[in-house]
Amino acid sequence: MAAEPEAKTEPIATRHAYGDALAELGENHDDVVALDADLAVSTQSIKFGKRFPERFFNVGAAEANMMSIASGLAASGKVPYCSTFAIFAAGRAYDQVRLGIAHNELKVRIGASHGGVSLGEDGASHQMIEDIALMRAMPRMTVVVPADYNQAYRATLSSYERDEPMYLRFGRPATPIVYDEIPETLDGGVDVLRSGKDITLIATGHMVWRAIEAAESLEQQDGVDAEVLNVSIIKPLHSETILESLSKTGLGITAEEHRVVGGLADAVRQLAAEQHPVPIFAVGMGDEFGISGTGEACMEHFGLTARGIADRAREALVLKPIVSRPPLFGPQWT
Amino acid sequence: MVVNWFLFDKLCGAAVHPQVPSPGDHTLASAMALPANLAAVTHLKPVPDPKPPPKLAERAETQPRVAELERWATVLRIDCVRMLAVAKSGHLDSSLSAADVVAALYYRVLRHDPEDPDWPSRDRFVLCKGHAAPIQYASLAQHGYFPLEDLTGLRRIGAHLQGHPDMRRTPGIEVSTGSLGQGLSMCIGICLALRLDGLDGTAQVFGLLSDGDCQEGQTWEAATSAVHYRVPNLTAIVDYNHLQTDGTTEEVMDIGDVRAKFEAFGWDSVEIDGHDMQQVVEALERSRTLRKPAAIIAQTKKGKGVSSMEDRFGFHGKPPSPEQAAEALEELMAKLDEQTAALLEAGPGRGVE
Numbered sequence: 001m002a003a004e005p006e007a008k009t010e011p012i013a014t015r016h017a018y019g020d021a022l023a024e025l026g027e028n029h030d031d032v033v034a035l036d037a038d039l040a041v042s043t044q045s046i047k048f049g050k051r052f053p054e055r056f057f058n059v060g061a062a063e064a065n066m067m068s069i070a071s072g073l074a075a076s077g078k079v080p081y082c083s084t085f086a087i088f089a090a091g092r093a094y095d096q097v098r099l100g101i102a103h104n105e106l107k108v109r110i111g112a113s114h115g116g117v118s119l120g121e122d123g124a125s126h127q128m129i130e131d132i133a134l135m136r137a138m139p140r141m142t143v144v145v146p147a148d149y150n151q152a153y154r155a156t157l158s159s160y161e162r163d164e165p166m167y168l169r170f171g172r173p174a175t176p177i178v179y180d181e182i183p184e185t186l187d188g189g190v191d192v193l194r195s196g197k198d199i200t201l202i203a204t205g206h207m208v209w210r211a212i213e214a215a216e217s218l219e220q221q222d223g224v225d226a227e228v229l230n231v232s233i234i235k236p237l238h239s240e241t242i243l244e245s246l247s248k249t250g251l252g253i254t255a256e257e258h259r260v261v262g263g264l265a266d267a268v269r270q271l272a273a274e275q276h277p278v279p280i281f282a283v284g285m286g287d288e289f290g291i292s293g294t295g296e297a298c299m300e301h302f303g304l305t306a307r308g309i310a311d312r313a314r315e316a317l318v319l320k321p322i323v324s325r326p327p328l329f330g331p332q333w334t
Numbered sequence: 335m336v337v338n339w340f341l342f343d344k345l346c347g348a349a350v351h352p353q354v355p356s357p358g359d360h361t362l363a364s365a366m367a368l369p370a371n372l373a374a375v376t377h378l379k380p381v382p383d384p385k386p387p388p389k390l391a392e393r394a395e396t397q398p399r400v401a402e403l404e405r406w407a408t409v410l411r412i413d414c415v416r417m418l419a420v421a422k423s424g425h426l427d428s429s430l431s432a433a434d435v436v437a438a439l440y441y442r443v444l445r446h447d448p449e450d451p452d453w454p455s456r457d458r459f460v461l462c463k464g465h466a467a468p469i470q471y472a473s474l475a476q477h478g479y480f481p482l483e484d485l486t487g488l489r490r491i492g493a494h495l496q497g498h499p500d501m502r503r504t505p506g507i508e509v510s511t512g513s514l515g516q517g518l519s520m521c522i523g524i525c526l527a528l529r530l531d532g533l534d535g536t537a538q539v540f541g542l543l544s545d546g547d548c549q550e551g552q553t554w555e556a557a558t559s560a561v562h563y564r565v566p567n568l569t570a571i572v573d574y575n576h577l578q579t580d581g582t583t584e585e586v587m588d589i590g591d592v593r594a595k596f597e598a599f600g601w602d603s604v605e606i607d608g609h610d611m612q613q614v615v616e617a618l619e620r621s622r623t624l625r626k627p628a629a630i631i632a633q634t635k636k637g638k639g640v641s642s643m644e645d646r647f648g649f650h651g652k653p654p655s656p657e658q659a660a661e662a663l664e665e666l667m668a669k670l671d672e673q674t675a676a677l678l679e680a681g682p683g684r685g686v687e
Contacts, residue, residue, distance in 0.1 A: 054530070057526065057563070059555075060558075060559070062555040062558070062559070064519070064552045064555060065522075065552055065556055065559055068516040068520050068523065069520070069522050069556075069559070070523060071520050071523055072519065072521060072523020072525075072526070073523040073524070073527045075509040075520070075523070075524065075527075076523070076524050076528065076531075078527050095513055096513075096519075096552075099510060099512065099516065100510070103500075103510055104501055104510050105502060
């Protein structure tokens with residue numbers, strides 16, 4: 001058993017957590033195998049590959065082949081971790097993931113790095129902004145989007161303990177730390193990071209630290225007391241924490257580095273619409289593709305910033321007295 | 335060990351094609367809305383083969399002969415026609431073209447044990463051309479992986495026999511297939527897992543591809559990686575029947591000399607007549623001695639065994655009409671009688687030819 005890793009304190013990319021934790025999994029479990037499609041340095045699966053070369057398969061630029069090989073490995077009792085960019089994992093190899101992995105309920109983990117527009121310079125061809133939607137729609141697939149290195153480390157380690165097919169989304173840029181420690185568990189996948197009573201900011205992945213910043217700015221500039229939730233498991237969505245918060249604040253803002261269609265926004269809106277109808281405003285990608293630039297410039301271009309979240313919250317708060325009301329019926333969350 | 339199945343055959347002969355349908359068959363016949371005259375000709379309920387498949391231990395002693403395998407191929411074809419006639423849905427002609435290869439595999443070449451289906455060092459069979467599921471279902475049922483009567487549930491709601499093989503529902507299926515091009519990659523995954531478990535010296539993985547599989551780019555990604563990973567225990571059989579949904583492969587998308595293509599990818603590659611049982615058995619058994627990826631291009635005819643369908647375009651994915659099914663069954667039954675008679679003539683001796 002390897003020593004428990006130290007929690008990071010400085011900004012670092014979530015994909016590094018995947019690589020570090022994957023190597024640790026390899027140390028502890030003989031049945032863990034890793035596959036990559038010529039991106040092992042980028043996805044960080046190289047750390048596993050160097051330590052366990054006999055259990056590491058680099059299939060070259062052939063993502064479809066990788067996913068189907070993983071099906072064969074998993075059907076024969078191995079636990080494959082497939083790594084590539086999110087664009088190829090969810091886009092190019094969708095059918096292979098769908099039939100070979102999800103339909104078969106095989107214990108395959110897809111480590112999709114470079115999700116969203118924050119990968120930057122490579123531009124639209126590489127910026128995957130609909131993978132959460134695709135994977136949410138896929139039956140039997142669990143979708144995990146960790147917020148920082150420490151949570152990503154736990155997400156990767158605990159993925160081994162579960163049996164269902166799993167899609168884990170990681171990012172390219174160094175990301176500020178949200179969790180001081182490596183959390184013990186992901187729990188239900190929804191954490192309350194900051195308590196508040198006026199509005200709920202519901203964020204995932206790279207938008208979580210920005211949501212915390214937005215909440216601070218709202219408090220300082222507007223005296224608004226915002227609650228911040230981190231949704232690290234988007235599917236299945238743990239509804240209780242979200243509903244509890246929404247029933248308290250009566251207003252929600254979602255934030256994701258993804259299309260609002262099919263993403264966290266839709267997941268939360270669907271939940272709220274069915275069980276506790278309150279207005280949910282969304283920060284995310286509209287009907288548009290990504291663009292080249294530095295990662296941070298891309299985020300700013302699309303308004304995926306703390307400022308973007310705070311501004312959306314201010315708009316929503318103006319409307320709140322008009323549109324928000326206690327529910328007439330349905331569960332009462334205290 | 336010599337099994338006296340000839341006596342068994344005589345005792346059970348009536349069961350192969352009873353003249354009068356049993357009460358159970360009436361429901362099937364009425365489900366098909368058969369004209370009365372056809373009801374007497376065809377009974378659609380699969381029946382046990384009077385000569386059951388040899389057990390693994392028996393096969394280790396004496397391998398079934400080519401003539402026996404040919405007869406079993408006919409048994410499987412009959413089951414396929416029955417299944418499709420009841421289901422009124424499915425790919426009959428694609429199943430028939432693969433019947434000889436599949437019979438050779440399940441009855442002779444594959445080291446598999448229906449009593450211990452998860453035996454770790456068993457040979458694996460992956461039906462990459464998942465649409466030919468009926469032929470695999472027939473083989474599995476005849477070998478006792480599940481009851482023979484389950485075959486009548488093909489493609490029916492609530493039954494476990496899905497339109498394409500489903501590893502989570504049907505015993506004996508290694509991995510679900512049905513989307514062309516993925517199967518060979520899955521075979522390689524199984525080979526790699528066997529290597530990690532130290533079983534690649536004994537367990538061979540057989541994948542049966544269609545010409546459609548060879549049009550999918552992923553098959554060639556897989557062909558590349560099989561050689562790169564030096565998998566020693568992989569046999570890919572291409573059921574090259576030259577007909578696909580929209581026409582002949584030559585018209586739709588000519589895949590040309592598939593044998594040369596696999597050879598160029600670094601495989602051992604041979605071309606055989608996929609309906610010549612001797613050639614089929616020899617090629618399959620040779621492939622497991624090579625210790626490198628082996629391709630067998632089996633030139634076949636779609637709908638083989640049913641003359642109205644054989645090598646003719648327009649039957650892909652179309653179930654036989656009751657009339658066509660009756661005609662096909664009549665022809666195949668006659669063939670089975672002929673083959674059984676010839677085997678009786680030849681005597682009970684079993685041996686490798």
